[in-house]
Amino acid sequence: MTYRTTFEKTPTFKDAIVRFGRGERAVHEIQALKNISFDVPHGTALGIIGSNGAGKSTLVRTLGGVLTPTSGRIEVRGRISAMLALGVGFNANLSGRENVVLGGLAAGLTRKQVQERADMIADFAEIGEFMDLPMRVYSSGMYSRLAFAVSVHMDPDILLIDEALSTGDAHFKHKAAEKMAELMKSARAMFLVSHSMASIRELCNRAIWLHKGKLMMDGTPNEVTHAYATFVKVGEDAFTMDDL
Numbered sequence: 087m088t089y090r091t092t093f094e095k096t097p098t099f100k101d102a103i104v105r106f107g108r109g110e111r112a113v114h115e116i117q118a119l120k121n122i123s124f125d126v127p128h129g130t131a132l133g134i135i136g137s138n139g140a141g142k143s144t145l146v147r148t149l150g151g152v153l154t155p156t157s158g159r160i161e162v163r164g165r166i167s168a169m170l171a172l173g174v175g176f177n178a179n180l181s182g183r184e185n186v187v188l189g190g191l192a193a194g195l196t197r198k199q200v201q202e203r204a205d206m207i208a209d210f211a212e213i214g215e216f217m218d219l220p221m222r223v224y225s226s227g228m229y230s231r232l233a234f235a236v237s238v239h240m241d242p243d244i245l246l247i248d249e250a251l252s253t254g255d256a257h258f259k260h261k262a263a264e265k266m267a268e269l270m271k272s273a274r275a276m277f278l279v280s281h282s283m284a285s286i287r288e289l290c291n292r293a294i295w296l297h298k299g300k301l302m303m304d305g306t307p308n309e310v311t312h313a314y315a316t317f318v319k320v321g322e323d324a325f326t327m328d329d330l
């Protein structure tokens with residue numbers, strides 16, 4: 087996956103001429119993922135770890151179909167529900183309930199199904215009266231609670247979660263972990279991007295480690311988180327287990 091982006095904030099014709107005169111290139115390429123290949127059978131809870139900028143979000147965005155890979159291919163068998171970086175798919179001026187209803191209708195559910203599901207989602211998210219307030223007044227934790235609740239109530243075969251849990255409080259993290267374990271029992275697949283090595287070890291049965299777009303390791307959560315902690319030379323203690 088290669089991102090192509092321009093240097094200028096607002097490219098102008100004059101800038102383009104000047105750049106051309108100097109023989110500079112207008113676009114900057116960032117190779118976010120390089121030659122990555124792996125298979126994930128049903129029943130796998132795959133943890134994805136690595137430093138900031140390693141390519142983790144890019145990987146789950148390509149899996150979720152938000153980005154099209156520049157080269158290579160992704161084969162998906164099953165229905166994907168993605169909880170990607172916060173902010174995708176919600177309209178901040180609508181209430182949580184309105185967003186859920188609109189999303190459900192867009193997904194082809196009937197009004198009755200949508201109402202039922204909205205109630206289940208509201209129950210799970212536990213954000214009280216905020217469910218009926220515009221999402222722009224939500225705290226980031228409320229936002230991620232709702233986003234998580236929506237993604238797990240879409241009855242997905244494949245669940246993609248990017249950093250979802252990081253802004254939830256202890257109570258919600260616990261609840262989210264239980265829900266993910268429950269989904270895993272029905273032989274689904276889950277992808278979890280997290281900087282919390284403790285969560286990766288607790289929730290996943292396999293892990294991959296990305297570094298500067300390359301796949302460094304693919305193995306058990308224990309061995310991969312251990313190798314990563316050693317690589318970044320911080321050692322392992324209670325603090326780093328929750329913050330790499």
Ligand SMILES: Nc1ncnc2c1ncn2[C@@H]1O[C@H](COP(=O)(O)OP(=O)(O)OP(=O)(O)O)[C@@H](O)[C@H]1O
Nearest residue numbers: 089091116118136137138139140141142143144145
């Ligand atoms: N929309 C974009 N346009 C251009 N480059 C991007 C874009 N999104 C990400 N990148 C670049 O791709 C690389 C991988 O970014 P990515 O967001 O996948 O990292 P990450 O592993 O999720 O990091 P973090 O832990 O900070 O969330 C980085 O070098 C980043 O600068």
Ligand SMILES: [Mg+2]
Nearest residue numbers: 142143144248
């Ligand atoms: Mg990211």
